[in-house]
Amino acid sequence: MATQYDYDVLYIGAGHATFDGAAPLAKTGVRVGVIESGLIGGTCPNRGCNAKITLDEPVKLTREAARLNDLLSSAPTINWTANVAHKQEIIDPLPAGLTARLEDGGAKIIHGHATFKDNHTVIVDDDQTITAEKIVIATGLKPHRLDIPGTELAHDSSDFMNLKQLPQNLVIIGAGYIGMEFATIANAAGADVTVMLHGDQALRDFYQPYVEQVVADLTEQGVKFIKNANVQAFEQQADQLQVHYGDNQQLTADWILDATGRIPNLDGLGLDQVGVKYDRHGVYVNNYLQTNIDNIYAAGDVLANDLPKVTPAAYFESKYLMRLFSGQTTDPIDYPVIPSVVFTSPRIAQAGMKIPDAEKAGLDVAENDLANYWYYQVSREPIAASKQVHDKDGHLVGVTEISDQAENAVNALLPAIEYQLDRDQVDRLIGIFPTIGYAAWHRA
Numbered sequence: 050m051a052t053q054y055d056y057d058v059l060y061i062g063a064g065h066a067t068f069d070g071a072a073p074l075a076k077t078g079v080r081v082g083v084i085e086s087g088l089i090g091g092t093c094p095n096r097g098c099n100a101k102i103t104l105d106e107p108v109k110l111t112r113e114a115a116r117l118n119d120l121l122s123s124a125p126t127i128n129w130t131a132n133v134a135h136k137q138e139i140i141d142p143l144p145a146g147l148t149a150r151l152e153d154g155g156a157k158i159i160h161g162h163a164t165f166k167d168n169h170t171v172i173v174d175d176d177q178t179i180t181a182e183k184i185v186i187a188t189g190l191k192p193h194r195l196d197i198p199g200t201e202l203a204h205d206s207s208d209f210m211n212l213k214q215l216p217q218n219l220v221i222i223g224a225g226y227i228g229m230e231f232a233t234i235a236n237a238a239g240a241d242v243t244v245m246l247h248g249d250q251a252l253r254d255f256y257q258p259y260v261e262q263v264v265a266d267l268t269e270q271g272v273k274f275i276k277n278a279n280v281q282a283f284e285q286q287a288d289q290l291q292v293h294y295g296d297n298q299q300l301t302a303d304w305i306l307d308a309t310g311r312i313p314n315l316d317g318l319g320l321d322q323v324g325v326k327y328d329r330h331g332v333y334v335n336n337y338l339q340t341n342i343d344n345i346y347a348a349g350d351v352l353a354n355d356l357p358k359v360t361p362a363a364y365f366e367s368k369y370l371m372r373l374f375s376g377q378t379t380d381p382i383d384y385p386v387i388p389s390v391v392f393t394s395p396r397i398a399q400a401g402m403k404i405p406d407a408e409k410a411g412l413d414v415a416e417n418d419l420a421n422y423w424y425y426q427v428s429r430e431p432i433a434a435s436k437q438v439h440d441k442d443g444h445l446v447g448v449t450e451i452s453d454q455a456e457n458a459v460n461a462l463l464p465a466i467e468y469q470l471d472r473d474q475v476d477r478l479i480g481i482f483p484t485i486g487y488a489a490w491h492r493a
Contacts (some may be wrong), residue, residue, distance in 0.1 A: 054169060056082040058374050061163045061171070064091020066187035066349025067362050068147055075155035081153060082181065084173060086162040092189055093360050094143040096207040101230060103136040105213030105392055108237040112197040112394045116429040121343050127238040129215040135481035136210065151433040165319035168342050185370060186325070186332055186340075186347040188318065190311035190358065195222065199283030202290055203368040206231065215240050216304035220292055222280055223308035224251035226391055229263070231306060233393045236272050238401045243300060244293070245278035246351035247309070254357070256388070256399045256404045262432050263393050263448065274302075311358070313351050315441060338370060338408075340398065343393070346370060357389040386467045392454040398455035401466040402447030407438040412446070414438050419452055424488045428453065428455030454485045 058074065060067040063085035075081040088095045107127045113126055114125050151158060161174035168179050191203040206227050219240045220229045228244055229252055238244045244251075251274075252260045264274060275294070282293040283305060292300040308366045313331040326333045326341045331353035340348045349363035356362050365385065372378040388400035409412050419425045419433035429452055438447035450458050465475055480487035 054180040054182045055178070056080045056181040056185045058082070058185065059084065059171070059179060059184045060187055061315075062091060062187035062189060062349070063089045063147070063151075063158070063347060064187060064189050064363065065093055066189070066351075066363040066367050067091075067185070068151055068367070068369050069372035070348075070369070071156050071363045072150050072154040074374055075151070075370040079374060081154075081156040082169070082179065083156055084159045084161060084163045085445070086160070089144040089151070089158065090147045096210065097141055097359055099140050099143065100136050100210045101234075102392065104132055105168075105230070107132055108234055108394060109238055116431070129238045129420075129475075132238070132282040133213060135210065136239070156306060159169070162317060164317055165323045165325075166233065166421075168323045171319075182344060184345050185350060186318070186320075186364075187344065187367075188314040188348045188351050190350045191314040192307065193312045195280065195307055195309055197280065197282050199285070199313055200307070201303040202252055202283040202285060205307060209235075209306050210306075217241060218289075218301065218303040219243070219306065220245065220290075220300060220302040220304070221306045221308050222278075222292075222311065223247065224274075225308065225310060226252070227308070227311075228308035229267075230392050231308065231476060232267060232272055236270050237266065237394070241271070243273040243275065243298075243302075244273045245280055245294060247278070249276045252391055252397070255391060255399065256436070256449045256451075259397050259449065262398065262451060263391075263395065266432060267393070286356075293424065302336070311350075313353075315351070330360050337373065341351045343376040356384065357387055359387065359389055360362065361386050386387075386463060388456075388459050389464060390458075390459070395430070395451050395453045396455040397449070397451045399449040400447065400459050400463055401445075402438045404436050404447070404449055405439070407447055412438050412440060414429070422488065423487065425452065426481060443472050445475070457485045458489040461489040465490075 057080040059082040060071050061084050063083050066411035067083055071081050071083055111125055111127060114121055118124060141352060159173055160328055163171040163173050194200055209231055215238050217240060219235050219242050220231050221244045222248045226242050232242050232244050251264055257346050278294045280294045284291040290305055291303045292302055320327055323342055325345055331351050332347040332458055333353050334347050338348055341346055348366040350358045353480050370380045390396055390398035415437050417435045419435060420430055425433045435450035437445060441444050448459055450464050478490055480490055
């Protein structure tokens with residue numbers, strides 16, 4: 050690569066879209082720089098996936114214990130303060146570990162906020178000029194905030210996961226991943242939770258009959274849902290908050306979570322300065338993750354595409370760019386099947402062709418009543434089902450499951466979908482018994 054620049058490849062952002070590929074890329078001898086204004090690792094390790102799943106762990110236990118209450122001598126409850134402290138113990142070491150991973154590979158970390166000066170140059174914190182032959186935009190997403198009076202009174206997902214004390218009366222605006230997962234966690238920990246929907250559906254990216262079962266179960270647990278809420282304003286009144294919505298209606302809250310989605314994190318990046326094409330959906334790239342400026346690339350959640358905004362997609366893109374920049378490939382990116390899951394109780398997980406698309410295409414969609422399958426009866430799961438899509442040749446091309454172990458069942462089936470295994474090949478996959486993976490394969 051050209052030597053007149055400070056770096057061969059410069060990444061802006063240090064999340065999964067960067068470090069999974071930047072560390073091995075540096076080991077190949079490519080001069081790699083990484084600019085990060087916050088914690089190394091970005092959203093997922095520090096204020097997203099890792100933190101959320103740690104907070105959720107006791108939720109699973111309390112839900113299962115409630116079903117097995119006659120087999121236990123006492124019912125567990127969640128100590129919120131201890132749970133948040135445990136979460137912090139898990140995630141606190143992660144930035145240092147990821148820093149070591151990058152630096153041990155030979156990458157250089159630059160702390161600060163980057164702004165493009167030209168297509169080969171960025172300015173960090175207004176006082177450091179850095180040049181690179183290739184630059185990768187990997188700045189991810191940030192929380193969306195409602196543009197209404199009193200929006201400063203609401204909080205985002207990071208604030209929720211750092212609460213030392215759980216508010217008694219919690220209002221959540223939005224019913225996507227964050228809204229539904231945090232409603233599940235807060236409800237299990239003892240809060241009175243109200244979820245206010247923009248429309249009339251929660252989790253619009255998932256199979257709605259299964260979503261409706263999750264909503265019904267949360268309702269039975271005490272969560273309130275307000276559809277088509279039309280939230281108009283937040284107001285402070287003494288030591289409480291008022292949510293103004295609908296037709297002159299009000300709702301009192303101790304704490305408000307704005308979970309209305311996440312948007313591309315492009316503030317102050319200076320994309321207009323260099324002419325990179327983007328809009329509210331993110332940065333546009335071709336099949337090589339290359340923007341309209343040929344030496345500027347983008348990866349991860351910041352991309353304007355239809356893929357799920359999940360860590361595995363960012364990981365795959367980061368690995369692809371590593372191979373592209375190191376000369377290991379000249380091919381366009383070829384995405385595998387990318388699964389997704391919402392960590393409610395029960396979970397909904399999916400991979401491959403979605404059920405509505407399969408039904409429209411006239412493919413074979415088979416449903417399994419898993420609640421009556423013996424393995425799910427061990428923990429008395431009341432809500433457990435899956436739908437599997439097969440093509441005309443009998444290949445498994447899609448699966449959606451609702452259950453407490455849906456993510457593990459779908460993970461087990463991914464090879465069949467990705468590699469289009471036929472029935473004989475599937476029959477040769479003998480898993481460990483008894484496990485959820487074995488159960489998943491033997492109904493595929």
